[in-house]
Amino acid sequence: GQSLEQPSEVTAVEGAIVQINCTYQTSGFYGLSWYQQHDGGAPTFLSYNALDGLEETGRFSSFLSRSDSYGYLLLQELQMKDSASYFCRKDKIIFGKGTRLHILP
Amino acid sequence: ETGVTQSPTHLIKTRGQQVTLRCSSQSGHNTVSWYQQALGQGPQFIFQYYREEENGRGNFPPRFSGLQFPNYSSELNVNALELDDSALYLCASSKADGVGTEAFFGQGTRLTVV
Numbered sequence: 001g002q003s004l005e006q007p008s009e010v011t012a013v014e015g016a017i018v019q020i021n022c023t024y025q026t027s028g029f030y031g032l033s034w035y036q037q038h039d040g041g042a043p044t045f046l047s048y049n050a051l052d053g054l055e056e057t058g059r060f061s062s063f064l065s066r067s068d069s070y071g072y073l074l075l076q077e078l079q080m081k082d083s084a085s086y087f088c089r090k091d092k093i094i095f096g097k098g099t100r101l102h103i104l105p
Numbered sequence: 106e107t108g109v110t111q112s113p114t115h116l117i118k119t120r121g122q123q124v125t126l127r128c129s130s131q132s133g134h135n136t137v138s139w140y141q142q143a144l145g146q147g148p149q150f151i152f153q154y155y156r157e158e159e160n161g162r163g164n165f166p167p168r169f170s171g172l173q174f175p176n177y178s179s180e181l182n183v184n185a186l187e188l189d190d191s192a193l194y195l196c197a198s199s200k201a202d203g204v205g206t207e208a209f210f211g212q213g214t215r216l217t218v219v
Contacts, residue, residue: 004147033207042109042195042210043148087147092138092208093163095147 004088004096011102016078020099022088023070029091032064032071037098038084046086047073078103108132109198111211118186118218126181126214130198136160137179138208139171142193154179183216191218 005023012018022032031050035043047057049064049071064071075082085098108131118124130137136155140148150163154173168184177198183190193215197208 035210042212043197044210045207048207092153093150093161095140095149097147098145 004090004094006086006088006096006099008097009100009102011104012078013104014078014080017074017076018078018101020073020075020086020088020101021070022072022096024090025069026090031091032062033089034060034062034073035087035089035095036082036084037087043087075101080105109196109209109211111194111196111214113214114212115215116217118216120186120188120218122186123182123184124186124216126183126194126196126216128179128181128196128198128211130177130179130196131209134198134200134209135177136199137173137177138197138199139179139181140195140197141165141190142195142213144192148195151181186218188218191216 010018031048033048034046036046037043046060047055047062049055049062052064052066054061054063059076061074073086080103083103085100087098088096110129112127138153139151141151142148151165151169152162152171153160157173170182173179193213195210195213197210199208
């Protein structure tokens with residue numbers, strides 16, 4: 001009921017665009033946020049959606065559709081430094097298990 | 106740098122012992138949340154403190170307890186350590202109750218229970 005589902009791994013090419021999906025079951029929540037975590041590092045905030053639609057922050061955008069029970073993080077113009085794990089988070093409590101993004105040169 | 110400091114960075118304890126982890130929140134933040142992150146997993150919510158009161162708790166046993174001080178720094182205490190408690194413990198500070206606001210994470214404390 002409360003879990004967030006993400007793909008475990010995604011691979012993309014430098015300079016490309018990649019979308020990381022996050023699906024959920026429980027409908028009652030305030031918003032969905034996204035965090036990036038490099039190996040050995042702390043999660044850092046990327047984006048937040050309280051309302052349906054697209055939020056754009058530089059190369060990163062996030063989308064939420066409550067009617068379809070999913071959201072996604074869109075990363076454009078991929079750089080090697082974007083290789084990391086990406087987590088969606090529902091309100092303050094529930095994190096997804098994370099998606100490890102591998103970027104090929 | 107997020108302004109959130111955790112100590113110690115690494116710790117090794119024996120099964121059955123007790124441990125205290127510390128977190129200094131970012132200036133101006135009155136809410137601290139604690140998470141446990143096992144290797145290859147997402148952070149699991151332990152509990153949150155808002156203005157020195159516990160304000161939400163995840164599915165963790167009572168041997169996980171905490172405190173928040175008047176300066177909004179916080180402690181996580183774990184009694185009767187078990188091998189499965191080995192993990193990265195993260196704290197995050199935020200301005201309000203953290204629902205819609207950005208949370209700033211510390212670098213974490215890597216706890217190993219042997």
